[in-house]
Amino acid sequence: MPVVLPANQPAERFYRGGARIARFRGTPPGAGREPEDWVASTTSVHGQGEAGLTRLPDGRLLANAVAADPEWWLGPKHVATYGADTAVLVKLLDAGERLPVHVHPDAPFAREHLHTGHGKTEAWVMLEPAEVRLGWSRDVGADELAGWVERQDADAMLAAMHVLRLERGDAVLVPAGQPHAIGAGAFLVELQEPADLSILLEWDGYAIDGPGTGHLSLGYPAALAAVDHRGLTRAEADALRTADAGTVGDLLPGAAGFFRAERYRGDVAWDAGFAVLVVVAGTAELVTGGGARLPVSAGTTVLVPYAAGPARLERAAGLEVLLCRPPA
Incomplete structure (x- = not known):
């Protein structure tokens, strides 16, 4: 049987949001720091136990149910290729404020440094128009980036990034390693590899201890090696976007x-x-x-x-x- 999934919103996230998710689902609004709805999730919030995991109507965690009978959930071909791994995490995301500049490691970095099988390439399908920053617009050296992070010079980071003004229905691929920042007011469906791995380049003004928790316990000198320092041309940045809201079928051929x-x-x-x-x-x-x-x-x-x-x-x-x- 298909399973209708209610909202699954980890509480007290470090950025504000959640009202648009409540309106979308027709549920009462929360306290204002539930900006993510983790849908069909076998992935937990990094370092927070069972937070983020989907619980089925019978009380089981979806992760446990899949592990107990992976072929029933995923199919024999999927299991032969990926094991008992859903290989995708879906979220609703409501940015009540601009998200900080951050980056996700790719799978090779995650395997070597974090001993996990997935990085975090992700993609967005916009449910409302918004502005986002994605990728450097010029080459950014390691020392220059480290200085920005140490000084928390968000203005310099944002000025060195491409601006994408997205419309409802646009789809955007965000390859691991590319710095990005979702703008205030964005409401979107996010697809990602099933891992909660974020390296914060910016944290000043947010309810999070960036120096303590923003580097995946690697320390910033090691964590910043996950960042792609190469500047994207405007054409390369635009190529990450499927801009026709009338598109049906595959929205993300590159993903x-x-x-x-x-x-x-x-x-x-x-x-x-x-x-x-x-x-x-x-x-x-x-x-x-x-x-x-x-x-x-x-x-x-x-x-x-x-x-x-x-x-x-x-x-x-x-x-x-x-x-x-x-x-x-």
Whole structure:
């Protein structure tokens, strides 16, 4: 059976937000520091125990359920390639303030220094317009970056980054190693490798101990080696963005080795496999090969396991849905 997932918002995050998630889901607003909704998550907040993990309606953690029967959830082909690893994490993110400049390590760095199998390449699908900063606009030397971080010179960092003014429906790939900062007011669906690994380049003014916790316990001299120092040309930065809000099907062709994000409007069908649905607008009926029929509407998030069989959305009315899946 598909699993309808309620909000899963870790409390007391270091930046403000959450009101847009509440409106999207039709739930009461929280205290204002629940800016992330971790959907179908087998990943915990770094250093915070079970925070961020999805709990199923029967009380089990999704991570434990997948580990107990990975082929039921993920399928034999996925398990043969990735093991009992969902290989994708989906979030709703509501930036009530600009996020600090930060970066995520890639998989080779994470394996060598953090002894984990994933880095954190991510992508955004915008639900509202926003401005973001992504990638250096010129080469930034290691000493120059280290000086900015030590002095907390956020103005210098932001001035050296590309500005992308995104519209609703735009999709953006954020490769690991690229510095970025999501602007205030952004509301988006985020796909990422299933790891919570962030290195803060900026922390001044945020409710977090950057010198103590912003470097993944590596210390900043080691952690900053995860940053890509090469400046992107404007064409390279723009190429990370799929700017046509009318695009349906694959939104992130360059991300296929990490995850898949597809947008559909109207009736649609797909093969059996682990999938997370985010219903952005409208209504439909989710029908699976296992015989399940489930009405869905805007604000609904649904986990469809491999065992549900081929699935389809039918009787769509004003439907816009994001289908989030692991790499093929």
